Amino acid sequence: AQTVTQSQPEMSVQEAETVTLSCTYDTSESDYYLFWYKQPPSRQMILVIRQEAYKQQNATENRFSVNFQKAAKSFSLKISDSQLGDAAMYFCASPSNTGNQFYFGTGTSLTVIP
Amino acid sequence: NAGVTQTPKFQVLKTGQSMTLQCAQDMNHEYMSWYRQDPGMGLRLIHYSVGAGITDQGEVPNGYNVSRSTTEDFPLRLLSAAPSQTSVYFCASSYGGQGLPLHFGNGTRLTVT
Numbered sequence: 001a002q003t004v005t006q007s008q009p010e011m012s013v014q015e016a017e018t019v020t021l022s023c024t025y026d027t028s029e030s031d032y033y034l035f036w037y038k039q040p041p042s043r044q045m046i047l048v049i050r051q052e053a054y055k056q057q058n059a060t061e062n063r064f065s066v067n068f069q070k071a072a073k074s075f076s077l078k079i080s081d082s083q084l085g086d087a088a089m090y091f092c093a094s095p096s097n098t099g100n101q102f103y104f105g106t107g108t109s110l111t112v113i114p
Numbered sequence: 115n116a117g118v119t120q121t122p123k124f125q126v127l128k129t130g131q132s133m134t135l136q137c138a139q140d141m142n143h144e145y146m147s148w149y150r151q152d153p154g155m156g157l158r159l160i161h162y163s164v165g166a167g168i169t170d171q172g173e174v175p176n177g178y179n180v181s182r183s184t185t186e187d188f189p190l191r192l193l194s195a196a197p198s199q200t201s202v203y204f205c206a207s208s209y210g211g212q213g214l215p216l217h218f219g220n221g222t223r224l225t226v227t
Contacts (some may be wrong), residue, residue: 003212004156043202043223045216045221047215061115069161093157099145099214100147100210101211105156107156
């Protein structure tokens with residue numbers, strides 16, 4: 001089975017500052033995808049960003065971007081200009097080659113300090 | 115377009131009771147799945163389905179039963195609830211295939227006493 005590791009159970013950031021959440025993964029596939037999901041206190045799971053492994057360019061969605069290091073199997077999420085609404089649990093996820101099973105990390109709880 | 119709808123939002127059961135968590139999606143997704151979320155463990159796959167009439171086990175299937183009679187619905191049954199099944203349950207769906215994101219319901223918080 002694939003493994004996804006998030007080594008930071010909790011992180012905090014000052015409002016308007018930048019924070020990076022770490023994720024490492026292990027897969028034997030050569031072509032794969034990686035995801036970050038956000039879970040605010042409402043419990044809803046919200047897709048933040050997706051990265052295709054065969055693409056060299058790091059994915060970006062507004063204030064959210066990734067630092068994808070394929071050789072190191074690292075997939076970090078950078079949040080720029082942090083806002084109070086960014087406070088949430090963030091999960092890194094890696095699907096199986098069929099897409100039938102997603103493997104999730106244990107999550108990082110992000111606090112945004114006003 | 116409601117997306118993925120899960121009911122109920124909260125449920126308390128006594129050990130040994132049975133219940134069904136309902137999940138419905140209106141996006142014509144072929145793939146549907148159930149995950150449980152436990153503190154410090156992320157989300158783990160219980161069962162999934164790649165189409166009507168087809169189901170398969172995930173990482174933690176014991177104590178749960180599923181069926182898929184229509185494309186829209188994918189209920190999860192707890193046959194005899196145990197305290198170890200206290201968790202938050204999520205239903206998720208997608209068009210299927212690698213690279214496509216999961217669309218999640220809002221979750222069910224289940225407590226078994």
